[in-house]
Amino acid sequence: MEIIKPGTKIDFLGRRRIAYILSAIAILLSLASLIYHGGPKYGIDFAGGTVVQIKCMGNPRISDIRTGLEAVGMGDAKVQRFGAEAKNEYLIRTDQTLITDKGFSKEVRAAVTEAVGMEVKIERVEMVGPQVGQDLREKALLALFYALLFITIYISGRFEFKWVMSGVMAAALIGAVYLFALFNVSIPLLILVALVVALIMFWQLRLKFAMGAIVALMHDVFITVGIFSVFGVEFSLPIVAALLTIIGYSLNDTIIVFDRIRENIKKHARKPLDTVINQSVNETLSRTVMTSVTTLIVLLCLFILGGAIIHDFAFAMIIGVIVGTYSSIYVSSPTLLWLQEAPGKGAAEAMGQA
DSSP, X not given: OOSSOTTOOOOTGGGHHHHHHHHHHHHHHHHHHHHHTTSOOBXXXXXXXXXXXXXXXXXXXXXXXXXXXXXXXXXXXXXXXXXXXXXXXXXXXXXXXXXXXXXXHHHHHHHHHHHHTSOEEEEEEEEEOHHHHHHHHHHHHHHHHHHHHHHHHHHHHHHHOOHHHXXXXXXXXXXXXXXXXXXXXXXXXXXHHHHHHHHHHHHHHTOHHHHHHHHHHHHHHHHHXXXXXXXXXXXXXXXXXXXXXXXXXXXXXXXXXXXXXXXXXXXXXXXXXXXXXXXXXXXXXXXXXXXXXXXXXXXXXXXXXXXXXXXXXXXXXXXXXXXXXXXXXXXXXXXXXXXXSSTTSBHHHHTTOO
């Protein structure tokens, strides 16, 4: 089944400057939001603290719930409705790391029950210490960093047959990050510097396909994080899982396009590189669109019907699929054209495959 007919000739690269402007605006808005909010909004997994989920047998006022919490020393807690309004469930969050034993649950239930004047059930209680939260935050950043690096090794080996070169470069970057981490250097700063150094090295070593892939993946992750910041969505371990899934999805889409570009460079070696890239994107467009649409249908079902627990994960995936599909066409492929060594020459010669 093909929803895009064969022979379609959309000039994607001819519109790449518009795409650059749109990407730049999205990145700047993401950056502005992160600066304004002082970084991502971390959930309990990363920030530490205590979360209590309660279910009321009626529809109490949030102010009454807070009154009950003040009686047990949780006056600074944030209270918000959780899930569908008809369920009358509320999420109580505090930065305090409380002792969440059985006595704690009974104490909270009794205090809130008395304040709201109706039966209250404790659905769950979670506590994460601040040190544990910091460790989880650093490990999540390292997971994203390692995923990006190992992907570049694979891309360089598969498309440019430079397994050893890319492997040595990745090992050096990982070793440097690990070494500086021993001296308590900020992990986010280390990873940012390492990614910038990686991009410079890809440029110097002319690892064009790896450069195109990692630029697109960094683009996808940063914009997704920025949109989360704009909407005030909390970052938790499920969101990190969503970001890693987005990286895999976007990479799969990029590899499909790159495979066709490599095939067409061999078939049409004398054609200009921009013509070959445009042709390749058009030839894979039907598969790209169908894959994205079917994935989005599932994610929209999860987002609407999956409940509050999976809501943020599905939201992250929806953003990631949309941005990832866009980047495989308008970011990764144009990056190859931008890195060509000889403008105006045939595709094979421009890519160093003559």
